[in-house]
Amino acid sequence: MSGKRVAAITKRLLQQFRRDRRTLALLFVAPIVILGLLGYLIRGSASAPAVGIANEDQGPLGATVAAALAHSSGISTTTIQSSDGDAKLKDGSLAAYIVFPPDFSSQAQAGTIAPDVHLEGSQPGTIAPVLQALQEALISAVSSQAPGQGLHVQPRISYLYGGPGFDTLDYFGAAFIGLVVFFLVFVVTIVSFLNERSQGTLERLMASPLRRGEIVLGYMLGFTVLALIQAVEVLVFALAVLKVHNSGNVALIFGIEALMAIAAVNLGIFLSMFARTEFQAVQFIPLVIVPQFLLSGILFSVSSEPKPLQLLSGVLPLTYAVNGLRDVMVRGADLSWGSLQLDVGVVAGFIVVLVIAAATTLRRRIA
Amino acid sequence: MSDSWAVDVEDVSKNFGDVKALDGVTLRVRQGEIYGLLGPNGSGKTTLIRMFVGLVAPNAGTVTVLGQRMPNVAMLSHVGYMTQAAALYPGLSVEENVRFFAAINGTEGGVKAALEFVKLYDRRASVVSTLSGGMRQRLSLACALVHKPQLLLLDEPTVGVDPQLRVELWDGFKEMADAGTTIIVSSHVMDEAERCQRLGLILFGKLLTEGTPGEIRSRAGRPTLEEAFLSLSQSRA
Numbered sequence: 001m002s003g004k005r006v007a008a009i010t011k012r013l014l015q016q017f018r019r020d021r022r023t024l025a026l027l028f029v030a031p032i033v034i035l036g037l038l039g040y041l042i043r044g045s046a047s048a049p050a051v052g053i054a055n056e057d058q059g060p061l062g063a064t065v066a067a068a069l070a071h072s073s074g075i076s077t078t079t080i081q082s083s084d085g086d087a088k089l090k091d092g093s094l095a096a097y098i099v100f101p102p103d104f105s106s107q108a109q110a111g112t113i114a115p116d117v118h119l120e121g122s123q124p125g126t127i128a129p130v131l132q133a134l135q136e137a138l139i140s141a142v143s144s145q146a147p148g149q150g151l152h153v154q155p156r157i158s159y160l161y162g163g164p165g166f167d168t169l170d171y172f173g174a175a176f177i178g179l180v181v182f183f184l185v186f187v188v189t190i191v192s193f194l195n196e197r198s199q200g201t202l203e204r205l206m207a208s209p210l211r212r213g214e215i216v217l218g219y220m221l222g223f224t225v226l227a228l229i230q231a232v233e234v235l236v237f238a239l240a241v242l243k244v245h246n247s248g249n250v251a252l253i254f255g256i257e258a259l260m261a262i263a264a265v266n267l268g269i270f271l272s273m274f275a276r277t278e279f280q281a282v283q284f285i286p287l288v289i290v291p292q293f294l295l296s297g298i299l300f301s302v303s304s305e306p307k308p309l310q311l312l313s314g315v316l317p318l319t320y321a322v323n324g325l326r327d328v329m330v331r332g333a334d335l336s337w338g339s340l341q342l343d344v345g346v347v348a349g350f351i352v353v354l355v356i357a358a359a360t361t362l363r364r365r366i367a
Numbered sequence: 368m369s370d371s372w373a374v375d376v377e378d379v380s381k382n383f384g385d386v387k388a389l390d391g392v393t394l395r396v397r398q399g400e401i402y403g404l405l406g407p408n409g410s411g412k413t414t415l416i417r418m419f420v421g422l423v424a425p426n427a428g429t430v431t432v433l434g435q436r437m438p439n440v441a442m443l444s445h446v447g448y449m450t451q452a453a454a455l456y457p458g459l460s461v462e463e464n465v466r467f468f469a470a471i472n473g474t475e476g477g478v479k480a481a482l483e484f485v486k487l488y489d490r491r492a493s494v495v496s497t498l499s500g501g502m503r504q505r506l507s508l509a510c511a512l513v514h515k516p517q518l519l520l521l522d523e524p525t526v527g528v529d530p531q532l533r534v535e536l537w538d539g540f541k542e543m544a545d546a547g548t549t550i551i552v553s554s555h556v557m558d559e560a561e562r563c564q565r566l567g568l569i570l571f572g573k574l575l576t577e578g579t580p581g582e583i584r585s586r587a588g589r590p591t592l593e594e595a596f597l598s599l600s601q602s603r604a
Contacts, residue, residue: 199454199455199456199457200450200452200453200454201454201455201456203422203450203454204448204450204454204468204510205471206420206422207417207420207421207422207443207446207448208443208444208448208468208471208472209440209441209443209444209471209472209473210471211440
């Protein structure tokens with residue numbers, strides 16, 4: 001073992017990095033970007049689920065419980081009409097609403113109270129805080145009104161989507177199906193297109209009668225074939241083996257996945273223009289994939305993000321794809337839903353932009 | 368009259384940043400001629416060849432290939448281009464590579480003839496990543512000529528090819544030229560230069576001198592092309 005020889009290797013390595021500014025930037029800038037984003041996302045988010053309260057109680061108890069709920073830190077409440085509740089769940093402005101029925105106070109006299117709890121149900125993480133806040137509010141309200149009485153609480157819970165068996169995997173599964181396909185197709189495309197460049201065959205293609213659009217389209221179709229097979233595999237595994245909840249049309253899920261795969265292929269071709277080596281291509285993963293992963297609503301719903309980040313989420317293709325997949329799988333959306341039309345339309349729009357971008361930048365790096 | 372020129376380069380200049388890759392080059396190559404581009408590394412040979420296929424656009428001057436002003440994608444199916452490094456798909460077999468390049472030039476036939484020309488027909492099922500450097504070079508040549516182009520551009524085609532096969536390939540080039548194919552070769556190898564009908568010496572992006580090998584030898588007053596080349600280069604450097 002020679003210290004000098006080891007030192008030679010160490011020194012050479014550092015010399016190489018001195019010339020590779022991009023790798024250095026990635027090494028030192030990317031962690032700050034990613035951690036900063038994550039911190040802002042979590043600290044800056046309005047995390048308390050929005051709950052609507054409809055108090056129809058003719059007695060005093062409903063108002064007391066509603067007041068207790070309003071002071072609860074786990075949820076943020078608004079007063080609504082019970083007839084508006086379902087619409088507000090559907091448009092996403094409420095995670096749940098609670099109705100205190102007209103005979104609520106008299107129920108309490110009889111020893112058993114049954115508030116109606118209507119849950120949106122697609123986000124399992126919001127259910128527990130709502131039920132817990134209700135529980136605490138009832139206990140404090142009842143103990144102040146009728147101390148010492150034994151009282152049974154039997155909330156009647158109904159779910160707009162999903163159901164009691166709907167778990168976290170059901171919520172994340174829908175989004176991850178899209179993410180997995182997007183990520184893998186992107187990596188495979190960017191590396192193989194870069195190979196085409198580095199092995200010199202791209203120069204040959206450009207010196208042939210092939211037009212740039214033909215190259216991009218040919219690539220797109222080739223990888224789409226692979227991506228679609230992968231999409232089928234992922235979908236079958238998710239639905240049949242993992243038994244991820246699905247209330248929608250399987251063909252529609254597949255269609256959204258296919259759109260994502262095509263978007264990923266074109267993003268890969270486009271970004272391969274900005275990488276000289278496979279090493280640099282791999283560096284696009286933390287820059288392109290991680291922020292999309294954090295901001296697309298997979299982990300944190302977009303509506304709970306701080307406002308500036310919501311704007312950023314709004315320009316990322318994955319946001320729309322994730323939303324579309326959840327609409328279909330969790331909420332059973334079909335193409336007549338305006339929100340799904342928007343999601344599919346935006347992803348398709350991204351594809352058109354990326355195809356044009358990929359074709360126009362193709363020449364730049366060969367000449 | 369311009370129809371008789373396979374390649375017509377008129378006062379072409381090209382800069383890459385501060386570097387003058389080509390500086391006022393005028394050069395014409397006849398149909399059916401074998402024209403050799405000679406010059407040291409970095410003299411501008413490859414830049415010139417890449418202009419013939421429209422990969423590089425000149426800053427000044429015009430390039431006309433087979434009667435068409437370049438760049439012109441449509442006429443590229445009549446041009447074969449063999450790049451300096453053997454640009455092939457390592458995961459495909461020998462035959463699959465040639466078939467691909469035939470297909471993108473709009474033909475299907477000629478695969479067998481091209482592989483026989485470079486003596487790789489017996490190895491047609493081999494995957495490229497298993498081939499030696501010389502074999503890859505030959506396969507790259509087969510890919511450049513499979514569609515029977517009217518103009519064949521060869522950037523140092525016989526690097527790594529053994530002397531015996533080199534002679535056979537040159538006999539093949541001669542046959543193609545006799546049948547009307549124009550061939551432009553860049554090379555360092557002087558015995559290859561001897562086999563060209565005309566030579567152009569390029570140095571620092573300028574066309575230093577042009578003529579048959581015999582003319583160039585006598586102009587420099589040297590017995591061999593190699594010495595003539597060195598003395599002409601030094602007199603201008």
